[in-house]
Amino acid sequence: xxxxxxxxxxxxxxxxxxxxxxxxxDSGLTKKQVKALYDxxxxxxxxxxxxxxxxxxxxxxxxxxxxxxxxxxxxHTEQAYLMRFADKERKLLVQITNALEKLETGEYxxxxxxxxxxxxxxxxxxxxxxxxxxYKEQVERERKQHQR
Numbered sequence: 001x002x003x004x005x006x007x008x009x010x011x012x013x014x015x016x017x018x019x020x021x022x023x024x025x026d027s028g029l030t031k032k033q034v035k036a037l038y039d040x041x042x043x044x045x046x047x048x049x050x051x052x053x054x055x056x057x058x059x060x061x062x063x064x065x066x067x068x069x070x071x072x073x074x075x076h077t078e079q080a081y082l083m084r085f086a087d088k089e090r091k092l093l094v095q096i097t098n099a100l101e102k103l104e105t106g107e108y109x110x111x112x113x114x115x116x117x118x119x120x121x122x123x124x125x126x127x128x129x130x131x132x133x134x135y136k137e138q139v140e141r142e143r144k145q146h147q148r
Contacts, residue, residue: 032062052089
């Protein structure tokens with residue numbers, strides 16, 4: 001009976017199941033830090049979803065058929081910009097979702113390239129990041145060498 005009340009209380013407070021976010025044991029993050037990063041990811045996801053929808057709807061809105069050629073050209077330029085921006089938001093949304101999944105499975109907070117902990121400062125700035133600063137710099141150096 002008590003479990004039914006608890007389930008009902010959870011369903012009335014939120015449509016999403018409440019999870020206990022957890023970081024990788026090697027990450028060095030406290031429960032308080034993990035919770036703060038989780039909350040930051042959730043709010044960032046909501047912001048990006050709203051922006052993505054707004055940019056897409058602006059991009060696909062109809063052009064006035066009586067507009068002159070300059071207005072139509074300007075509108076096409078704006079649409080292209082909005083579509084590129086919406087695509088960047090979509091990619092960011094994928095990264096945020098990936099980070100949230102890692103928090104659910106307990107794999108959050110370690111570099112995917114080296115397995116080393118990602119610094120708290122980096123996670124606070126970009127909580128969806130997958131790599132430590134050192135590994136990301138190494139990847140960038142290698143990419144530049146391959147482009148030559």
